[in-house]
Amino acid sequence: MGFLDGLMGNATEMNAKEVEQELTEVLLTGENVNKGYKVLRDFFVFTDKRLIIVDKQGITGKKIEYHSIPYSSIRHFSVETAGSFDADSELKLWVAGASMPIQKQFGKSNNILEVQKTLAEYVL
Numbered sequence: 001m002g003f004l005d006g007l008m009g010n011a012t013e014m015n016a017k018e019v020e021q022e023l024t025e026v027l028l029t030g031e032n033v034n035k036g037y038k039v040l041r042d043f044f045v046f047t048d049k050r051l052i053i054v055d056k057q058g059i060t061g062k063k064i065e066y067h068s069i070p071y072s073s074i075r076h077f078s079v080e081t082a083g084s085f086d087a088d089s090e091l092k093l094w095v096a097g098a099s100m101p102i103q104k105q106f107g108k109s110n111n112i113l114e115v116q117k118t119l120a121e122y123v124l
Contacts, residue, residue, distance in 0.1 A: 012107060014038050019045050026052065026066055035118050037104070044104065046118050051093075053102070069095055071122040076101075079116040091115055 014036035020027065027033070028049065036045040041061050045052045051074070053067035076094040089112035092101040106112050 012038055014043060014045075019043070023052065023054075026068075035115070037106070037115075039104070046115075046122070048122070069093075073097075074119070074123050077116075077119055077123065079112045081112055082106075091119075093119075 016033045016036060019033045019036035022043075023033070023045065027047065032048045034046045034048060036043055041056045043054050045054070050071060051069040053069070055065040055067070057063040057065060073096040074093055075096055078092045080090040080092075082089045087107075089106040091104045091106065091112065093103075094101045106115070
């Protein structure tokens with residue numbers, strides 16, 4: 001169901017070790033991955049220091065853009081749980097200096113409240 005969720009734009013949870021291997025050159029010494037979520041080939045990661053959004057570009061995906069968002073710059077966040085007729089959950093992040101929120105969709109099988117708890121631990 002992970003690939004189908006990806007096609008629908010929904011994130012699926014990643015293995016922390018897999019994320020650490022992929023971000024070996026990006027993570028700081030002693031920085032730990034808490035959670036990672038993937039949407040097709042793009043993904044975003046909650047570490048103990050920041051939120052990292054990885055945007056793989058082009059046909060081959062060799063060109064990669066890394067967004068590093070310190071938790072201190074997250075001004076507001078919201079989560080919306082899935083409903084009876086709405087099959088996905090949604091995360092919105094408002095970052096200092098940006099007028100529009102960063103939005104990520106989650107499949108019904110992911111616990112959006114767990115994501116909210118992870119964010120709350122670092123932001124609040």
